[in-house]
Amino acid sequence: MSEVAIETTKKVIRPLAADSLMFEDARIVRYVAFVPRDTDPQMLTESRFWLSVAQRLTPLAHVLVVWDDRSQMAELLVTESSQSFVSMLLLNYRKLPGIISDGSEALVNFEIYYSSIDGYCARRLSDSVLIVKGASSREKAIEELKSHPAFKAD
């Protein structure tokens, strides 16, 4: 009998207070911020970066940060805020497929040009050897160049 009594006391679960459930939008504000394309993601958690908007932020606010060339995205949570100070928590950061390809340093030795006879060609500048010929677009030429054995050798 005593065993049963212990079991019932263990199972007591206090129900959630009725006023603790509410619409998410009633408590949490979500912002989106567009930042210049040269912004360093490390800088986002610095209080100084948010100086001019600190007084509009409240604790628990979420800020979705989008780089204005759409190349990166970050999600931040405001943990405390005052008139001029915020402390931010970086929840999520990811690079997005940018709408322009970032100029890769590996292509420095190559010249990609269009000729009306052969289409897009890629030439190695150091010894002017034509490596890719007849590609249909610049992206295709770069793709073909990157899969070329001569490219990997460099």
Place this chain on the structure above:
Amino acid sequence: MNDIFLKMQKLAREVQAVRMPLDRLITLAWRGEEPDKAAIAHVLRTEAAQRELALDWETNLYRHLTGQYCLICTALPHNPKDAQQLATRRLINSREACSFCGLVEGSYAPIELTVATNPVGIPIPGERVHPRCALHWQRLKLIANAAPTKSSLL
């Protein structure tokens, strides 16, 4: 198939942007030859062909409201200096012409052109583009913005 795309790409590179009946476009692209115009027109009218031209051949081809066809070259310069020159040129009738390709739409402008936006979707007043030029216009501006700004003399 590739032969058709190659010819259209070559014509687009030469003219940049042009609007004329499909029949005349084919005549121009195959000048000096006697192509099977009906068969080529049949291919170029299909959505699949137009999509492949846009994705792989840096060429936009689509039917204009008038029933003529627009052929637009979307190849972009890859050095910021040239891009800046293209992105900052101002057309006299900029409300009636596409900022990217410069094709003057005249009274068709309200239907054929949309307000340009930056990559995060904020409209740029005073810049109108064809919906199919919009992405390339954004790319061009991003490439142009990558230019190192001239340091002030002060």
